[in-house]
Amino acid sequence: MDKIDFFSADYRDGRVTVGGKTYPAGTFATHLLNQYYDDDTASRIVVFRNTIWKIRTTLQKGYLNADLLEKAESDIQYILKILPRLSPFDRLDLESERDRVKRLFTQEVGEFIVEYCRAKSYVLAMDDASIRYDALPPEYDEEEYQYAEELLDSIHNTLHFYDRLGDDIMDAHDALVAFTERLDNAERLDESHLLPIAIEVCGDMKLEMSTEYVAVKKNASSKGAVTARRMYFDNYFSFVMTDFFEGLHHNHYPRECPICGRFFMMTSARRQQYCNGYAPILLKGRKITCRKYAARMSEKERAADNPITVIYRNRTSAIRVERSRGKITREFADIALRLAKEKWQMAKFDDEYAQNKYERDMIRDNLYNETAKKVKDHEIRG
Numbered sequence: 001m002d003k004i005d006f007f008s009a010d011y012r013d014g015r016v017t018v019g020g021k022t023y024p025a026g027t028f029a030t031h032l033l034n035q036y037y038d039d040d041t042a043s044r045i046v047v048f049r050n051t052i053w054k055i056r057t058t059l060q061k062g063y064l065n066a067d068l069l070e071k072a073e074s075d076i077q078y079i080l081k082i083l084p085r086l087s088p089f090d091r092l093d094l095e096s097e098r099d100r101v102k103r104l105f106t107q108e109v110g111e112f113i114v115e116y117c118r119a120k121s122y123v124l125a126m127d128d129a130s131i132r133y134d135a136l137p138p139e140y141d142e143e144e145y146q147y148a149e150e151l152l153d154s155i156h157n158t159l160h161f162y163d164r165l166g167d168d169i170m171d172a173h174d175a176l177v178a179f180t181e182r183l184d185n186a187e188r189l190d191e192s193h194l195l196p197i198a199i200e201v202c203g204d205m206k207l208e209m210s211t212e213y214v215a216v217k218k219n220a221s222s223k224g225a226v227t228a229r230r231m232y233f234d235n236y237f238s239f240v241m242t243d244f245f246e247g248l249h250h251n252h253y254p255r256e257c258p259i260c261g262r263f264f265m266m267t268s269a270r271r272q273q274y275c276n277g278y279a280p281i282l283l284k285g286r287k288i289t290c291r292k293y294a295a296r297m298s299e300k301e302r303a304a305d306n307p308i309t310v311i312y313r314n315r316t317s318a319i320r321v322e323r324s325r326g327k328i329t330r331e332f333a334d335i336a337l338r339l340a341k342e343k344w345q346m347a348k349f350d351d352e353y354a355q356n357k358y359e360r361d362m363i364r365d366n367l368y369n370e371t372a373k374k375v376k377d378h379e380i381r382g
Helices: 027-035 038-061 067-085 094-104 107-124 128-132 142-163 165-181 191-202 236-249 290-296 307-324 330-349 351-356 364-381
Strands: 008-012 015-018 021-024 209-217 225-233 253-256 263-266
Touching (some): 015 027, 021 027, 027 165, 027 253, 027 263, 038 067, 038 142, 038 165, 067 094, 067 107, 107 142, 142 165, 165 191, 165 253, 191 236, 225 236, 236 253, 307 330, 330 351, 330 364
Antiparallel strands (some): 008 015, 015 021, 209 225, 253 263
């Protein structure tokens, strides 16, 4: 029976192969941090989970509205349409997954499952004498029962994957952000010093995958094969956090550039502060990399007591606390955090804004009023 098997990756020697291409382990954890706010992918996926959740709930109770399967198929197809905006889904065989979902969620399959549920009710209602002598009712058909159970297994696994996908994206993002925010607390930026931070932030999170060993070419020019671990992931969260820990084992980990605010992947224990990307401003009308901009402006490593940064960290910390206590929704918190980051970055490069408006904009009520307008605009567009 069909199952979700398109989501796999091969790991060996600090490298990960996805979709036939190889990258340093940790690449996709860094991609998530940079792509999280692009097109609000996670929030858009969550909107399409209602039918999926309803089918899961009814199946757990032992019945099914067959009409809902086609609606679920439509919703999952929409999710698959927007997923390529987030790595590594742009590298996976989504076309095969679309075909699998199209075959699995049909009116015909739904009606078959409904008949199976009805037939099973006769088995469940057997009296003691029938049970004692294995006198199964005439409605029982062993071959159809087995096929129905295989179908239900595929449906359950598929619904579970797409039902939690939006939450997986958000949970993985939050865990990785929490890790990057504590990097400067480490005495050294190597595995032995960073692993305790990673375990504290992510260690109690269950990862769900299966592993097999396969023979792969070490590189494109290799004639012989080497052993690699091929992992099949039950959910997106398990993939991203596996990529993160595999990278960390080889001193690959994400770090935020204080100039442009984007994340880059460190590949050593040295304290590189800036990325090689371009700064968000022009210097004498020309583009300049973040590292060159920082050197050109003789910018020292940002101190923890920098007033601009202190205001930013205090406000974002308060937002996360309110989110964890349920005082604000996750969507509201995400937008508020993004606005706070934009204002923090603007204050770093615009002295007039930093001196005259930044602190006022970061006051809770002012920031939340602006966030509420963004949420309303998002709902209207949705």
